[in-house]
Amino acid sequence: MTQDSISRRRLLGTAGAAGAAGLIAGGAGAVAADRVSRDTDSTALTSIGTTSVAFAGEARAHGTPQAGITTANQTHGHLIAFDLAPGTDRKATAALLRRWTEAAREMSDGRAPDQDSSGIALDAGPSSLTVTMGFGRTFFDKVGLKDKLPQALSPLPDFSSDALDRKRSDGDLWLQLGADDGLVAFHALRTLQRLAGDAARTRWYMAGFNRTPGATTEPRTTRNLMGQIDGTNNPKPEEEDFDTRIFVPKGGDDSSPEWMAGGSYAVVRRIRMLLDSWDNLSLAQQERVIGRRKSDGAPLSGGTETTPVDLNKFAADGSIAIRGDAHVRVAAPESNQGAAMLRRPFSYHDGFSDDGTPDAGLLFIAWQADPMKGFVPVQRKLDRGDGLSRFLRHEASGLFAVPAAAGDGEYVGQRLLEG
Ligand SMILES: C=CC1=C(C)c2cc3[nH]c(cc4nc(cc5[nH]c(cc1n2)c(C)c5CCC(=O)O)C(CCC(=O)O)=C4C)c(C)c3C=C
Numbered sequence: 057m058t059q060d061s062i063s064r065r066r067l068l069g070t071a072g073a074a075g076a077a078g079l080i081a082g083g084a085g086a087v088a089a090d091r092v093s094r095d096t097d098s099t100a101l102t103s104i105g106t107t108s109v110a111f112a113g114e115a116r117a118h119g120t121p122q123a124g125i126t127t128a129n130q131t132h133g134h135l136i137a138f139d140l141a142p143g144t145d146r147k148a149t150a151a152l153l154r155r156w157t158e159a160a161r162e163m164s165d166g167r168a169p170d171q172d173s174s175g176i177a178l179d180a181g182p183s184s185l186t187v188t189m190g191f192g193r194t195f196f197d198k199v200g201l202k203d204k205l206p207q208a209l210s211p212l213p214d215f216s217s218d219a220l221d222r223k224r225s226d227g228d229l230w231l232q233l234g235a236d237d238g239l240v241a242f243h244a245l246r247t248l249q250r251l252a253g254d255a256a257r258t259r260w261y262m263a264g265f266n267r268t269p270g271a272t273t274e275p276r277t278t279r280n281l282m283g284q285i286d287g288t289n290n291p292k293p294e295e296e297d298f299d300t301r302i303f304v305p306k307g308g309d310d311s312s313p314e315w316m317a318g319g320s321y322a323v324v325r326r327i328r329m330l331l332d333s334w335d336n337l338s339l340a341q342q343e344r345v346i347g348r349r350k351s352d353g354a355p356l357s358g359g360t361e362t363t364p365v366d367l368n369k370f371a372a373d374g375s376i377a378i379r380g381d382a383h384v385r386v387a388a389p390e391s392n393q394g395a396a397m398l399r400r401p402f403s404y405h406d407g408f409s410d411d412g413t414p415d416a417g418l419l420f421i422a423w424q425a426d427p428m429k430g431f432v433p434v435q436r437k438l439d440r441g442d443g444l445s446r447f448l449r450h451e452a453s454g455l456f457a458v459p460a461a462a463g464d465g466e467y468v469g470q471r472l473l474e475g
């Protein structure tokens with residue numbers, strides 16, 4: 057598995073003039089509206105808008121993962137979960153997934169879906185838009201597919217640091233949207249939310265962000281709102297065991313059925329950072345909590361950001377370089393019988409609480425072939441002995457089965473609903 061292939065194309069309109077039009081006029085039963093045409097003879101100011109990530113097609117045939125998992129983190133993220141409306145049966149659900157798939161395909165390619173004349177994304181190219189679709193545990197019973205419920209979707213255990221808001225957790229269906237332009241991302245969100253029509257209702261919604269490409273002099277691992285470089289020791293697509301750790305094998309396995317082959321499980325946690333307490337620590341204290349230097353992300357055992365962490369290294373004064381409760385020690389695969397996940401988060405900031413503290417943190421999204429061999433054992437360990445957990449509060453949680461990309465003419469999840 058290599059990182060998502062990215063192609064560059066001319067601005068929206070050149071890519072698909074026929075689709076570049078029309079105001080979305082009401083979800084499932086949309087009414088055609090005026091089409092909008094515009095001059096496309098312009099030169100892009102940067103390559104950000106012109107970059108597209110394949111939703112399907114040759115680069116993403118059936119059996120390959122959906123976009124938005126190994127795709128480079130985008131600047132703008134939207135997470136939205138839906139519950140099926142009472143009376144939405146399997147047929148109506150399939151129709152919804154087909155509407156979403158077709159619209160996502162068009163928009164990822166820089167074209168506006170039919171009947172969209174909202175104009176929101178009119179001047180922009182695809183801007184690396186990705187749309188990723190998943191199914192929650194509650195979905196299966198509602199559409200009469202209980203026998204297809206993967207064991208891997210068993211509820212996550214409770215953790216002592218949880219302060220979960222159940223209304224902002226779980227959900228029958230989940231969409232993750234990412235793009236490097238705020239209007240493109242909002243346009244996709246608005247389009248898909250309206251296309252839900254009467255079939256599904258929004259259960260919860262969260263918005264997040266990352267660094268803008270080009271904000272740094274060279275491409276860098278992103279920083280989180282505590283200021284740390286975050287993402288360094290993620291599994292890498294070029295590693296031999298990457299696919300087996302992150303994606304369900306062909307044919308399924310003990311915890312996943314065949315329809316999930318090539319797919320992955322997303323654990324979503326809204327993790328609030330207690331930033332006022334964190335900011336009271338000195339720089340040296342903050343670095344000891346993580347086990348890495350803040351400035352460049354180098355491990356406290358020495359080297360640069362990419363130097364492997366040496367958990368057995370002692371400093372000159374005889375103290376252990378990376379403390380027993382340092383986050384990188386407690387979370388490392390070596391401390392968790394090899395358990396690993398691909399972390400692909402967005403930061404969030406939703407204003408300030410009455411006491412003036414920021415409602416800010418991480419929309420933590422972890423991808424793995426089996427949550428019992430990824431998130432769960434690591435979070436169990438963090439819950440017991442992580443120095444960072446004193447500065448975090450897990451406020452919402454979800455677990456979603458994200459099947460492989462849709463093949464030509466297919467919709468996402470077709471093999472689940474019709475297989
Ligand atoms: C259950 C898994 C994890 C949660 C929850 C989690 C929350 C969390 N982490 C940071 C900041 C950093 N995490 C870093 C590394 C790291 N974190 C996890 C897992 C969870 N983190 C793993 C598996 C690792 C890699 C460990 C290793 O093998 O070295 C780092 C260091 C840089 C890096 O490797 O990415 C930082 C910084 C925050 C702020 C946070 C919750 C808000």
Ligand SMILES: [Fe+2]
Pocket residue numbers: 383387
């Ligand atoms: Fe972490």
